[in-house]
Amino acid sequence: MENRNICQKIKELRIIKRLSQEQLSDLSGLSVRTIQRIEKAKVKPTPDSIARLSNALNSNIISEIEKDSNAKLQLTKLVYLSSLSFIIFPLLGAIIPTVIWIWKKNDLKEKENVIKHLLNFQLTWCILLPFSPVIIIPTLYTIINTAIMVIEPILNSDLNKIDNNHSEHVFVWIFMYLFNIYIILMNTWRLDQKTKTKLVPKISFIK
Numbered sequence: 001m002e003n004r005n006i007c008q009k010i011k012e013l014r015i016i017k018r019l020s021q022e023q024l025s026d027l028s029g030l031s032v033r034t035i036q037r038i039e040k041a042k043v044k045p046t047p048d049s050i051a052r053l054s055n056a057l058n059s060n061i062i063s064e065i066e067k068d069s070n071a072k073l074q075l076t077k078l079v080y081l082s083s084l085s086f087i088i089f090p091l092l093g094a095i096i097p098t099v100i101w102i103w104k105k106n107d108l109k110e111k112e113n114v115i116k117h118l119l120n121f122q123l124t125w126c127i128l129l130p131f132s133p134v135i136i137i138p139t140l141y142t143i144i145n146t147a148i149m150v151i152e153p154i155l156n157s158d159l160n161k162i163d164n165n166h167s168e169h170v171f172v173w174i175f176m177y178l179f180n181i182y183i184i185l186m187n188t189w190r191l192d193q194k195t196k197t198k199l200v201p202k203i204s205f206i207k
Contacts, residue, residue, distance in 0.1 A: 027056035
């Protein structure tokens with residue numbers, strides 16, 4: 001658990017309880033100077049200091065931090081799952097998460113980078129979507145026809161090359177949608193497991 005989170009929570013609880021640093025000092029038995037340094041994250045509070053402050057504030061500081069951390073995680077997962085709105089309209093996959101992020105920006109400050117990664121992925125996907133048949137299909141045909149040219153001399157027979165008749169475009173778009181759904185669900189699961197998110201491809205539009 002980060003020292004900064006503990007220090008912020010101590011200050012936050014003191015303000016909620018409407019206690020001055022002097023009053024908290026009297027209740028906890030810690031010096032005013034120690035409390036000031038803890039709240040400014042200049043020192044790491046010892047387990048004894050945390051126990052004293054918890055009793056003085058009538059709150060379990062560690063439990064409060066864990067509760068806040070879980071709430072932020074659930075909110076971040078909501079942002080990720082909200083990007084599934086791209087199914088209704090592609091740009092909604094970036095718009096809806098952005099609205100939630102702006103609305104809850106203070107609560108999501110620690111998760112800012114993972115949300116930016118999500119938005120960059122969705123914006124990149126929106127740009128690639130209309131061009132995906134033009135990019136993917138010719139590439140696949142080139143690979144397949146190149147393989148045919150290599151195999152023909154080995155088999156000593158003529159194989160029919162595949163022509164691009166544009167009927168496969170719909171399947172490419174279906175693949176793009178399924179790929180986006182997979183990436184969102186997989187990374188929501190990774191958030192839940194507290195592992196690093198992996199959203200590719202993405203261009204860093206938002207830094």
